[in-house]
Amino acid sequence: MILAIFALFCVSEIVVFPSQQDIYLEAIDVDANDRLIFYSPHENEAVVNDYVKSHIEASPARYFVLRQAGNRHIHLVIQDQVFEVDPNRIFTICGAEGSVRDLNDAADIDQDLMASAVDRAVELGQFILNQFGPVSSETVWIALHNNTDGYEDDGREGEGTVSIDRYQMRLDFGASFLISVFKSHADEDDLFWTTKTEDHDWLGWHGYNSVLQNPDVAVIEDEDDGSLSVFAEMRKVRYLNIEAERFNPESGKGVDHTFTQMHMLQAMIEMLGEQEWWH
Ligand SMILES: [Zn+2]
Numbered sequence: 001m002i003l004a005i006f007a008l009f010c011v012s013e014i015v016v017f018p019s020q021q022d023i024y025l026e027a028i029d030v031d032a033n034d035r036l037i038f039y040s041p042h043e044n045e046a047v048v049n050d051y052v053k054s055h056i057e058a059s060p061a062r063y064f065v066l067r068q069a070g071n072r073h074i075h076l077v078i079q080d081q082v083f084e085v086d087p088n089r090i091f092t093i094c095g096a097e098g099s100v101r102d103l104n105d106a107a108d109i110d111q112d113l114m115a116s117a118v119d120r121a122v123e124l125g126q127f128i129l130n131q132f133g134p135v136s137s138e139t140v141w142i143a144l145h146n147n148t149d150g151y152e153d154d155g156r157e158g159e160g161t162v163s164i165d166r167y168q169m170r171l172d173f174g175a176s177f178l179i180s181v182f183k184s185h186a187d188e189d190d191l192f193w194t195t196k197t198e199d200h201d202w203l204g205w206h207g208y209n210s211v212l213q214n215p216d217v218a219v220i221e222d223e224d225d226g227s228l229s230v231f232a233e234m235r236k237v238r239y240l241n242i243e244a245e246r247f248n249p250e251s252g253k254g255v256d257h258t259f260t261q262m263h264m265l266q267a268m269i270e271m272l273g274e275q276e277w278w279h
Pocket residue numbers: 041042045144145146
């Protein structure tokens with residue numbers, strides 16, 4: 001009976017970002033020695049969140065959701081000035097600087113305030129990494145994202161930049177951030193992003209769309225976008241990102257690929273040899 005009651009609890013806590021207290025991490029099932037770190041950086045990409053939460057109890061995994069006001073971007077407030085930043089661009093100084101400058105019109109903004117916003121963004125990245133805990137050769141960072149239907153300029157009124165078709169095209173045209181693409185019969189928007197050849201091969205052989213990041217992104221200056229995948233490469237952490245299409249309420253396009261993303265997650269758990277606690 002006690003166990004049954006305990007199982008109803010989702011052991012979730014709020015970890016507030018000290019420098020700006022409306023930003024926080026929802027932290028689920030944080031135990032010592034967790035090897036698998038699930039992370040949802042974009043608050044409006046939540047198709048598979050409940051599924052992850054329902055499976056993570058009694059596991060060697062923890063799950064973090066970055067939260068503020070439900071949007072894709074985080075808003076940093078520096079002396080009454082609001083700066084937008086992409087929370088998946090804040091894990092390096094270079095990335096944070098690029099994101100703050102791209103998303104905020106530099107022309108009419110005080111440069112000192114801009115520099116403070118970059119500092120705040122880097123601090124937020126450090127805060128998140130501290131919650132992930134120390135890394136070892138066993139650590140796996142698993143990012144969960146959702147993207148929109150198709151991609152911009154695909155001739156079919158697609159949106160965004162994530163699509164296995166687009167990545168194949170980027171590879172064909174010599175982009176340096178990726179070195180291999182497996183395109184399966186799955187929807188172009190449902191794909192894995194990987195940093196280990198073995199993972200990429202396994203997923204490709206099992207019929208999934210998969211992209212293998214170029215390990216050199218860790219040292220190519222132009223590829224330092226401050227994303228978790230690039231930072232993982234710098235720290236030599238095994239990284240996986242599971243991307244699936246979602247409905248975009250702003251455009252009315254796309255469909256939540258909930259079951260697909262659940263199946264992709266199950267497959268990844270099997271690949272990691274962690275099925276015993278994932279039922
Ligand atoms: Zn995302």
